[in-house]
Amino acid sequence: MHLLEAEAVLFDLDGVLTDTAAVHERAWAQVMSEFLDSYGGVEPYSVADYYTHLDGKQRQKGIQSLLASRGIDLPAESVTELGARKNAAFRQALSAEGVQVFPGSVRFLDWIQQHGIPVAVVSSSRNAPAVLEAAGLLDRFVTVVDGTVAAEHDLPSKPAPDTYEYGAKLLGAAPERTAIIEDAVSGVAAGRAGNFWVVGVDRGAGSETLQQHGADIVVGDLGELVEA
Numbered sequence: 001m002h003l004l005e006a007e008a009v010l011f012d013l014d015g016v017l018t019d020t021a022a023v024h025e026r027a028w029a030q031v032m033s034e035f036l037d038s039y040g041g042v043e044p045y046s047v048a049d050y051y052t053h054l055d056g057k058q059r060q061k062g063i064q065s066l067l068a069s070r071g072i073d074l075p076a077e078s079v080t081e082l083g084a085r086k087n088a089a090f091r092q093a094l095s096a097e098g099v100q101v102f103p104g105s106v107r108f109l110d111w112i113q114q115h116g117i118p119v120a121v122v123s124s125s126r127n128a129p130a131v132l133e134a135a136g137l138l139d140r141f142v143t144v145v146d147g148t149v150a151a152e153h154d155l156p157s158k159p160a161p162d163t164y165e166y167g168a169k170l171l172g173a174a175p176e177r178t179a180i181i182e183d184a185v186s187g188v189a190a191g192r193a194g195n196f197w198v199v200g201v202d203r204g205a206g207s208e209t210l211q212q213h214g215a216d217i218v219v220g221d222l223g224e225l226v227e228a
């Protein structure tokens with residue numbers, strides 16, 4: 001499918017529109033390194049853990065996946081507490097550094113919107129509206145399906161396709177006629193599972209890995225897709 005034939009385009013946020021996947025990654029590294037080191041007797045946190053267990057997933061789901069990889073079983077309150085610590089670190093970094101947008105992504109968004117194609121954001125993050133607001137992009141989207149909306153509607157985390165399916169439904173678009181834009185393995189897999197047309201953006205997950213999990217095409221920057 002040519003992108004301009006899409007009935008809708010659904011954008012992931014962190015790492016796709018804004019450079020905030022890196023901010024999440026640093027906050028996770030800070031909190032989970034400290035936790036795993038103090039727990040002791042398990043493999044320490046590494047950058048690979050972000051891409052394998054945390055990237056693109058809802059907060060609790062990501063923590064559970066990482067803990068399970070180390071054979072750690074914590075009560076629900078402790079998982080929530082780790083999530084709260086990571087969120088505090090993320091919010092602190094955000095207010096200190098602000099939000100950087102990817103210029104190529106904004107050019108791509110402009111191009112899609114110039115052609116009258118409806119757009120939405122589908123992000124696992126509960127911080128998505130705040131990040132979009134700080135980036136000056138919030139009013140560009142018909143709707144934002146974020147981590148809070150997912151919880152309200154009981155929608156499971158990416159890699160399940162439900163949040164993307166919900167976004168497409170809100171825009172009245174058929175999944176097979178809808179493009180999704182993703183940088184995370186979990187998000188690409190969600191798009192594939194929902195029978196969407198998937199554009200992968202390689203911000204560190206690796207082009208081959210994104211293709212293996214279901215990306216139809218992979219670019220380094222969304223500006224590459226904009227046609228004059």
Ligand SMILES: O=P(O)(O)OC[C@H]1O[C@@H](O)[C@H](O)[C@@H](O)[C@@H]1O
Pocket residue numbers: 014021024025054055056057058059062087123124125126127128147184
């Ligand atoms: O903790 P939040 O802001 O609700 O975000 C949940 C997840 O949102 C995703 O977009 C990020 O890739 C993850 O790193 C993050 O953990």
